[in-house]
Amino acid sequence: MDKGEEDDDEEAWLQLRPVEPLPSQCCGSGCSPCVFDLYQRDLASWEAARASKDRSLLSGEETQSCPSKLSPETFLAFCISATDRLTKDTYLVRFALPGNSRLGLRPGQHLILRGIVDGLEIQRAYTPISPANAKGYFEVLIKCYQTGLMSQYVESWKAGDTAFWRGPFGGFFYKPNQYGELLMLAAGTGLAPMVPILQSITDNAEDETFITLVGCFKTFEGIYLKTFLREQARFWNVRTFFVLSQENSLEQLPWSYRDKTHFGRLGQDLIEELVGSCRRKPFALVCGSAEFTKDVAGYLLSAGLAEDSYFLF
DSSP states (O other): OOHHHHHHHHHHHHHHSOOOOOGGGOOSSOOSSOHHHHHHHHHHHHHHHHHTTOHHHHTTOOOOOOOOSOOSSSOEEEEEEEEEEEETTEEEEEEEOSTTOOOOOOTTOEEEEEEEETTEEEEEEEOBOSOTTOOSEEEEEEEOOTTOHHHHHHHTOOTTOEEEEEEEEOSOOOOTTSSSEEEEEEEGGGGTTHHHHHHHHHTOTTOOOEEEEEEEESSSTTOSOHHHHHHHTTSTTEEEEEEETTOOOGGGSOHHHHTTEEESOOOHHHHHHHHHHOSSOEEEEEESOHHHHHHHHHHHHHTTOOGGGEEEO
16 A cells, blocks of 8 residues: 555544534433443544454445434434423423334433534433323423523424434332332423323222322413322322422412412521431432432431432432
8 A cells, every 4th residue: 555545544544533512412311321331432433443454344345224212322303293382481392203103212211312503513401201101292392591501492492393312311119119208309301201100000900109209390370280289289199399489479379279389499407307208218310400409308308307318310
């Protein structure tokens, strides 16, 4: 091989070298594999092929088959069938699945959404709130922020558009009757992983797990999925409570909410009261902002729960 051919060969290898992801391409949710894990895997494969002068990779003879089902490593396209604006900044988005197929997630698992805004690729984690056995669709609750890049992408969606997801991810796997009582503590869209877990319990006549769900929101109007939560609270084993940080008058609330709503923030005293009121030994599920999750974990420990008696989404 002469000098010119060596230069061309080197250039071809460099063009095949995997591109390191930008920080914006990591959703920050601790997924496995993370986008950086996939990069390291592909980089190792590229380096091994280059060292052994694997011409099949260089010539592009290896082809990747088009994925036909959800994968943690490969993004798959889903068509948006409907978008519903629940509040001024939160959307419920429905995605179509082929035929009567199911998404295949366990209750509470999440997916990674990929978006591109102004040429920048970004990835964020979201948890489907549709039942695990839903056929032909799945639904995701997404809150948008004024300065959020992914928010710009989501707010541009309309029915018929396509979005790309990979997954599933998540380390909590619920089994019927595994716990005496689940204490669900959720702030804002942190309600999302609680919804399919809650519904899987109430849909199963053999599952006698007690549930105490506490939803933390700024205002009464900002509570998500009121109809769903009201219907779930009719089950013999379900209690729901709400903590509103920007309300201060029970008289402004509907009668049905007055005896189960607290004002302010979810603090140590209320956590101890909730843990003490559980009908069986509780296992706590916590989801919200990083600050909320950290604070609540500390409150639970102080209330007497062991570290193996709660899970932080």
